[in-house]
Amino acid sequence: MKIKKLVAASLLPLNILLFFLLVFSSRLVVPSWLQVIGRMHPLILHFPIVLVLLYVAWQLFASENLKSHQWYKDVTDILLLAAALSAAVTALMGLFLSREPGYDSDAIAWHKWLGASTSFVLYAFYSFRLKIERGGLFSYASALSIAVLIAIASHLGANITHGENFVLAPVTPDKKKQVAPLEDAVVYADLVQPILQAxxxxxxxxxxxxxxxVMDTKELLLKGGKNGKLWDSGRADxxxxxxxxHLPEEEKEHMPPAGxxxxxxxxxxxxxxxxxxxSLFDKRVIDLPEKDTLRVLATKVLKQSADEQYDFAAADEKQIQKLTNNNRIISxxxxxxxxxxxxxxxxxxYDSKQLExxxxxENQVVELNLENMGVKDEDLKIISRFKNLRKLNLNFTAVTGKTLGELKNLQFLKSLSLSGTTVKSGDLTALTSLPKLKTVYLWNTSVVSKDAEYLASKNKNISFQTGFKGDTVVLKLxxxxxxxxxxxxxxxxxxLELKQYVNGTTIRYTLDGKDPDSVNSPVYDKNVVLKEDVxxxxxxxxxxxxxxDIIQEHFFKTTYVADSAVLVTRPDARYKGAGAKTLIDLDKSDLNAGSGKWLGYKxxxxxxxxxxxxxxxxxxxTISLLKDxxxxxxxxxxxxxxxxxxxxNMALLSRIEPKQPEKTETxxxxxxxxxxxxxxxxxxLKIVLVPIAKLPEWHGGKGSKGWIFVDEVFVN
Known part of the structure; x- marks a missing residue:
């Protein structure tokens, strides 16, 4: 009983302190020891919520007979008192937490005032409980109002911690962004932004x-935070x-945080x-090269044209096999x-007979790639028979544009590529009547931006992509x-397969580690072959x-590919690649530690x-490794x-101690x-690799264990 009186007596000074700090919160400076208490706010905020709900349920569903017992009244008082005390303490902790950097005072204002109001109302409710609880219907309404108040405050808090509409998101799916079709998707808006939001x-x-x-807008994302800009595509990392x-999850700076x-x-x-x-914000997915990593990933994430419901029957499999050869692949x-x-x-x-x-x-073909083939104007009449065609690539063909009107039968055509041809802008007006056409690619043609604008005025649904032209601008390749x-x-x-997409470009290369120059270095052609590690x-x-800029790639030689492999020690569960197969599958990973192709040990x-x-x-x-x-x-x-x-029966064949990196090797x-x-x-053969036990003194994680990442072992 004494404890109950002591707790009840503490409610008034706690709420006075809460009100004072709330009014003058803009001037509040929280010392480090109070920051620790403030950070306990998420830990104890569940107590007042549960206690209030228990009190409301206790009031609403108890029978009149039960309410006549003294022990019922004692339990009611204890529930209400505990709820009032925990609400006051939680609100105070929340005020301390709100003064830490990273919180927008305007955004959390409603949450602060509602949280504090919950404490004030519970204190008043406890002080006048005897009168209120005799009020019949009024007592029920009062109890429910407290539940509603704390529910709203909790909802606003969840929005601050987990994002807008966190609580109600599962029951409001209509507000979720729909997955875009591949052909309409923008790289940032449909691939990158959903990851950042989630x-x-x-x-x-x-x-x-x-x-x-703050990541809400493009401008704020580019601005970065107190530690600087978020990315630098010019750096290797x-x-x-x-x-x-890519930091280990247990590290403090790993993002997203552990948990x-x-x-x-x-x-x-x-x-x-x-x-x-x-990091382009307006780039469309279909504008990426077909083998581009980002486009390949997009095909897994986004709805593809393959998701269309086609109303035609499948072709005979034997017919497909019969028409497939080394020069014409059908899939x-x-x-x-x-x-x-x-x-x-x-x-x-190539000749037109292959089209015939x-x-x-002709009913089943939806994509036709004739890039760099000897296609002529008269061949477009044959192509027009493929009435279900969605995508047609005529880049770098002999098409002049005189017969583009033949394509009027392609009512489902969405994408047409005419880059590197001799088409004229006047010939392209024949395309503006195509109902589904969205993009026409005209790089390296005589069509200029003004022509594209005129054509677009004829059909605003079609984008005519002419590329960049600037006679007075010196560009970097x-x-x-x-x-x-x-x-x-x-x-x-x-x-060796090298390519540069700008016409008239010469590629020079070296195999001796020197930088290529425009005079002495050999000119690349398709006859260059590699025989050894280089x-x-x-x-x-x-x-x-x-x-x-110079690009560089190391080519590994392997003479003997193992028939099988076993991992005697298990890699970290997060970086387990394809198991032992990772070492002998001849599938080199890129520099992305999270690509799923690395074995990680620590x-x-x-x-x-x-x-x-x-x-x-x-x-x-030779062992292929990652260094980061x-x-x-x-x-x-x-x-x-x-x-x-x-x-x-194995003997030690070689033991080496690889040179460890220096501070400047980032x-x-x-x-x-x-x-x-x-x-x-x-x-x-047995391979043993020992990771560094303690990172050096100059490293930010000095004293921590280091990782080793392995993806291939080559034997010669």
Whole structure:
């Protein structure tokens, strides 16, 4: 009883203090020890909510007979008193928390006043409980009003912590953004922004700007927070955001924070590819090259044209196989779909008969790729028979545009590519009557921006993309790109595949580690083949243009691919790749630690055994690794290679201690550890990699364990 009186007596000074701090909250300076108390607000706020709801239920559903007992009245008083006390303490803690950086005072004003009002009302309710509880219907209404008040305050608090409409979102699906079709999607709005909204904006919004970072708009996103801009596509590690994402989850600076929903591998890959590609906000997905990483990811996330409900029957499978050859590949848009895609290859073997032969499939073909083929104006009459065509690529063909009117029968055509042709703007008016057409690509043609504007006025639903033209502007070339699917040389020499999309560009390269120049370095052509481990550096040149930046790729040689592999020690559950197969599948990962193609070790050595069905004579093992100093990913401090005829009979073949990075090495790069030894006949190889036990003193995580990331082992 004394405790009850003491608690009741404390309600008045607590609420007076709460009111005083609330009125003068703008001048409130919270010392560090009070910040600790303030941060307990999310921990105890559930107590007043539960206690109020219990009190309301106790009042509403108790029978009159039960209410006549003294013990019922005692329990009622205790519930109400506990609710009033916990509400006052919770409101005070919330005030202390609100003074920390990152909270918008305007956004949380309603939450503060409603939370404090809940405390005031509960205090008044407890003080006059005897009169109120005798009020019959009034007492019920009063109890319900408290429940409504605390529910609204809690809802506003949830919005601040978890984002707008957090509580009601599951029952208001009509407000959720619909997934865009692939052909209409914008990279940022439909791929990147949904990830930020789901995983980042709960703490980085106009109401709760942790680290002074707000992601609500493009401008605020580009501005960054107190730690600087979020990304820098010129850096190998792409800057702050990717660094924080790839930190170990237990690290304080890892984002999203531990305990919050984490980014999936697919989401990390989308962010990585978007930043690496220049973080463009208005770029459309279909404007990306078909093999672009971001476009490939988009096909998994967005609705594709394959999702269309086609009203035609599938073609005979035998007919498809009969018409498919090395120069004309026919495939389904998606498994189970009747729609077909036809790609033509090898220009010297093309003639119009190859189009004529597709007559049995003219109802099923929805995409036709004739880029760089010898297509002529008269061939458009044949193409017009493919009445269900959605996408037509005539880039760099002999089409002049005189017969574009033949395409009027293509009522479903959405995309037409005419880049690199001799079409004239006057010929393009024939396209403006096509009802479904959305985009016409006209790069490297005589059509200029004014022509495109005129054509667009004829049909505002069509975008005529002419590209950039500026005779007085000196532009810098974009770097060439490596088109080899994998940088791995096996038994056969590997043709080097480089490409630059600007016409008239010369690509020069080196294989000796030197920078390519415009005079002495060899000119790239398709006859260049790679036979041994080598680093290729390449650069693009064109008269009147600034030469491109240098690109670099290391090509790995492997003579003996293991028949099987076993991981003796398990990798971290978050970075388990494809298991032991990761080491021998000849599938090199990119620099994205979260790509799902890396094996990550921190708490144990990496020990793997590779086996061959037949003996091989080996003299070198090269291990492909990731180095990301900011991400705590270091080279191993020791690498050992063991070999023999079986697992029980292996001898140490090589032991090396790779050089550890210095403070200035901040790039995220692919590295290799090469272990040489005298030629040895083996059927079994064991690889042991030891991660760094303590990061160096100069590192931000000094004393912490370091990671090793491995994706391939090459044996020669």
């Amino acid at each position: 995983k980042c904006m709960g703490c980085h919004n106009s109401s709760k700007a942790k680290g002074e970072l 792409l800057g702050l955001m990717m660094h924080r994402i 919050k929903p984490q980014l999936s591998i697919e989401e990390m890959s989308i962010l990585y590819a978007w930043i690496k590609g220049g 389904q848009v998606a498994i189970g779909s009747p729609a077909l895609v036809v790609n033509f290859y090898n220009k010297p073997f 032969e597709l007559k049995p499939l 974009t770097p060439p790109i490596f088109q080899n699917e994998q940088p791995i040389i096996t038994a056969q020499p590997l043709p 680093t290729v550096r390449a650069k693009a040149f064109k008269p009147g243009w600034i030469s491109s 708490d144990s050595n990496m020990v793997a055994v590779m086996m061959y069905n037949k003996p091989v004579e080996a003299k070198n093992v 100093i900011n991400g705590y990913i270091f080279p191993p401090v020791r690498a050992e290679i063991w070999g023999g005829t079986d697992e029980k 790039e995220r790069i692919n590295i290799s550890v090469s272990c040489d030894f005298k030629p040895t006949t083996v059927k079994c």
